[in-house]
Amino acid sequence: MIINKIKFLHYIVVVTLVYILAPDNAMAAAVNVEGNKGETKDYILSEGEDGVYFMELKDPNAGFNTIMFKFNKRLDKVVIKPVTKVYRTVVPKYLAKRLFFVLRNLQEPLYFVNSTLQLNFHNSLTSVWRFAINSTVGILGAYDVAARLGAPPYNTNFEVFMDKIGFEVGDYLVLPIIGPTNTRGAVAYVADIFLNPLTYLFNSDQFLIYKGSQTIVSRNEYFEEINEVLYNNENSYNLTKSVYEQKLVRLK
Amino acid sequence: MKKIALLWIALIFMVPLSTFADKSSPDAEKFVQQVSTKALSIVGAGESEEAMLSKLESLFESSVDIDWIAKFVLGQYYKGLTEADISHFKKSYREYLLKKYIPRFKNFTANEFKVTSSRSLGEGYYVVSSKVNDPEKSQLLNVEYRVKVMGGNSFQIRDISVEGISLILTQRSDFTNFLHNGSITDLIKKLDDRSFVIKQ
Numbered sequence: 426m427i428i429n430k431i432k433f434l435h436y437i438v439v440v441t442l443v444y445i446l447a448p449d450n451a452m453a454a455a456v457n458v459e460g461n462k463g464e465t466k467d468y469i470l471s472e473g474e475d476g477v478y479f480m481e482l483k484d485p486n487a488g489f490n491t492i493m494f495k496f497n498k499r500l501d502k503v504v505i506k507p508v509t510k511v512y513r514t515v516v517p518k519y520l521a522k523r524l525f526f527v528l529r530n531l532q533e534p535l536y537f538v539n540s541t542l543q544l545n546f547h548n549s550l551t552s553v554w555r556f557a558i559n560s561t562v563g564i565l566g567a568y569d570v571a572a573r574l575g576a577p578p579y580n581t582n583f584e585v586f587m588d589k590i591g592f593e594v595g596d597y598l599v600l601p602i603i604g605p606t607n608t609r610g611a612v613a614y615v616a617d618i619f620l621n622p623l624t625y626l627f628n629s630d631q632f633l634i635y636k637g638s639q640t641i642v643s644r645n646e647y648f649e650e651i652n653e654v655l656y657n658n659e660n661s662y663n664l665t666k667s668v669y670e671q672k673l674v675r676l677k
Numbered sequence: 678m679k680k681i682a683l684l685w686i687a688l689i690f691m692v693p694l695s696t697f698a699d700k701s702s703p704d705a706e707k708f709v710q711q712v713s714t715k716a717l718s719i720v721g722a723g724e725s726e727e728a729m730l731s732k733l734e735s736l737f738e739s740s741v742d743i744d745w746i747a748k749f750v751l752g753q754y755y756k757g758l759t760e761a762d763i764s765h766f767k768k769s770y771r772e773y774l775l776k777k778y779i780p781r782f783k784n785f786t787a788n789e790f791k792v793t794s795s796r797s798l799g800e801g802y803y804v805v806s807s808k809v810n811d812p813e814k815s816q817l818l819n820v821e822y823r824v825k826v827m828g829g830n831s832f833q834i835r836d837i838s839v840e841g842i843s844l845i846l847t848q849r850s851d852f853t854n855f856l857h858n859g860s861i862t863d864l865i866k867k868l869d870d871r872s873f874v875i876k877q
Contacts, residue, residue, distance in 0.1 A: 518812075521815070522815045525815040525816075526815065569816070578816070646814065646815055649813070650842075658851050659851055659852075659854055659855040659867070660851070660854045660855070663850055663851070663854045664847065664850055664851050664854075666850075667846065667847055667850035667851075668842055668847060671841060671842055671843060671846060671847070672841055672842070674841075
């Protein structure tokens with residue numbers, strides 16, 4: 426009985442940690458927020474000086490957000506970036522690419538669930554096809570064969586669904602380790618945990634390994650860009666917000 | 678059971694190819710293709726760094742609407758500036774862009790850039806989409822050029838966005854934020870310094 430309780434507690438702690446370490450929205454993700462293919466909202470850059478061409482999120486909790494941002498940046502500096510650097514040095518580029526594709530292939534079931542919820546059957550089928558082909562012919566996803574056969578990758582998440590059923594985008598929110606999001610996005614983030622078939626297939630340790638490697642792999646994929654946003658500009662807080670907003674606009 | 682399996686297979690093969698019905702512009706596509714071909718051939722010519730830079734600079738000059746972009750990235754601060762400040766800023770900004778992006782550009786070769794489609798945004802604006810094979814990346818990058826008709830059949834580039842991140846929106850956020858507390862002279866100084874930042 427007690428052992429079960431401990432196991433359960435352990436599970437909760439690990440799952441929480443895992444989601445906290447989740448890369449897809451992690452800082453890494455300043456540059457990696459998911460958008461819905463084909464529904465880009467265009468901006469027209471008119472001659473006027475200062476028209477609003479993009480979404481600017483309200484930031485009423487700037488105090489909290491700034492502290493969280495500093496924490497995340499520190500975490501990147503002390504842990505994520507150094508580990509990624511080692512990864513870059515040790516793992517050959519070719520292998521790193523294969524790993525990137527393997528991990529992305531594992532996202533496909535979640536994309537399928539979300540696309541179906543959105544009644545976007547074109548995307549649902551794309552996910553089925555991509556997952557089926559890439560997991561087999563593509564050797565566990567290491568090669569994106571489906572893309573060559575006319576089913577290119579796309580991203581989606583629960584926030585797209587929330588948007589479709591009328592939830593307005595919320596205030597800007599920076600969460601520890603998860604990174605930039607908004608109040609609506611944070612709700613969607615939790616929903617995606619429950620919707621992801623992998624949550625139920627993997628045990629907690631497997632999931633931890635999965636999420637941990639995803640963090641490093643996506644930090645590696647956008648290594649320069651994230652360094653640029655976090656360390657090579659005047660105000661990384663504002664720049665991260667701007668990059669996040671630009672990615673979010675693509676959800677629409 | 679067999680029927681279900683067949684249905685799945687049928688569904689799998691039904692994945693439609695993406696179709697684009699937007700008004701495309703062959704001229705805009707051609708323009709982007711030409712500019713990139715030129716740029717790539719300059720980079721690939723194997724000349725000295727100096728010769729390459731000066732050639733790229735003149736290509737940049739003729740194909741990018743630097744006046745408009747410089748104005749855009751300064752946002753509301755543009756109005757309060759003197760002519761001298763503006764021209765000084767433009768000069769530094771141009772060098773900054775060139776020095777910042779050329780090192781990355783060097784990795785590309787001509788067959789790894791492909792214009793895929795274009796669409797009209799109205800008001801003489803077109804978005805030209807392309808795929809770029811950056812050897813540093815696992816997948817092809819989606820690069821979009823926002824071009825504007827400048828009279829006749831000529832175009833100029835007003836924005837480049839990579840994977841949805843716009844160069845000018847991002848830089849405007851960075852610069853206007855700086856100008857909120859700092860002066861244009863400091864910004865120019867920063868740009869001059871930063872041109873030489875070596876990224877790891």
